Amino acid sequence: MKMAAMLTLHHLNNSRSQRVLWVLEELDLKYEIRRYERDPKTLRAPSSLTHIHPLGKSPILEDARDGRRDVLAESGAILEYVVETYGQGRLRPQAGSPEALKYRFWLHFAEGSMMSPILIRLIMGQVEKAPLPFFVKPIAKKISQTVQEKASTPEIKRQLDFVETELQKTPWLAGEAFTAADIQMSFPLEAAQARGLVGERRAIKGYLDQLRMRPAYQRALQAGGPYDLNYG
Numbered sequence: 001m002k003m004a005a006m007l008t009l010h011h012l013n014n015s016r017s018q019r020v021l022w023v024l025e026e027l028d029l030k031y032e033i034r035r036y037e038r039d040p041k042t043l044r045a046p047s048s049l050t051h052i053h054p055l056g057k058s059p060i061l062e063d064a065r066d067g068r069r070d071v072l073a074e075s076g077a078i079l080e081y082v083v084e085t086y087g088q089g090r091l092r093p094q095a096g097s098p099e100a101l102k103y104r105f106w107l108h109f110a111e112g113s114m115m116s117p118i119l120i121r122l123i124m125g126q127v128e129k130a131p132l133p134f135f136v137k138p139i140a141k142k143i144s145q146t147v148q149e150k151a152s153t154p155e156i157k158r159q160l161d162f163v164e165t166e167l168q169k170t171p172w173l174a175g176e177a178f179t180a181a182d183i184q185m186s187f188p189l190e191a192a193q194a195r196g197l198v199g200e201r202r203a204i205k206g207y208l209d210q211l212r213m214r215p216a217y218q219r220a221l222q223a224g225g226p227y228d229l230n231y232g
């Protein structure tokens with residue numbers, strides 16, 4: 001049975017907020033969605049989000065319970081909170097186990113390390129496509145390529161190779177059981193795949209297929225609306 005309504009997700013289209021929807025669906029929690037649309041030109045979130053949290057980024061989760069109202073930002077922190085508060089032991093390994101160490105690692109790695117080179121690549125791609133005077137374009141392209149060669153491409157490769165090796169050992173990132181760390185890692189991995197970066201890494205490809213087959217993943221997609229991974 002769903003719990004009493006107390007959770008409100010401030011959801012931006014095409015965003016990391018999709019993962020919060022997914023964890024809420026996995027746990028069969030009742031929640032409300034407030035929708036926000038990116039500016040079609042700048043892709044930025046509307047300023048109304050800053051009224052909910054000063055950073056103005058999505059996801060933001062509000063939880064009103066026991067006479068208090070908490071406003072949470074940062075997807076990894078939100079997932080951890082939801083699982084700890086409402087999971088009743090689901091979606092996380094037993095505290096103190098080796099799996100719990102892995103769980104924590106992947107929860108942090110997704111945003112703390114893996115998204116950075118992907119975002120550098122995205123931004124550099126935008127620099128190359130920007131409407132610039134024709135004589136500046138080759139310079140912009142050169143800068144973009146140099147930054148990518150030095151800062152993002154080798155890093156993305158190293159990270160994906162690492163994920164691939166880990167997924168050859170166990171079906172899920174924290175071990176034998178699916179956890180919220182898999183939800184958190186789905187975004188950088190799907191973003192990498194959408195950019196053709198996963199290549200022939202079979203363990204990652206199979207893993208992503210498994211993630212997408214989960215009914216809660218699909219319900220979250222229906223609830224969240226359009227989901228295009230070519231956004232930051």
Ligand SMILES: N[C@@H](CCC(=O)N[C@@H](CS)C(=O)NCC(=O)O)C(=O)O
Nearest residue numbers: 015016044045057058074075111232
């Ligand atoms: N590390 C943060 C990133 C939050 C973030 O950058 N969200 C993006 C959407 S994926 C956003 O709100 N972008 C719109 C903007 O910056 O105006 C998290 O995982 O929650």
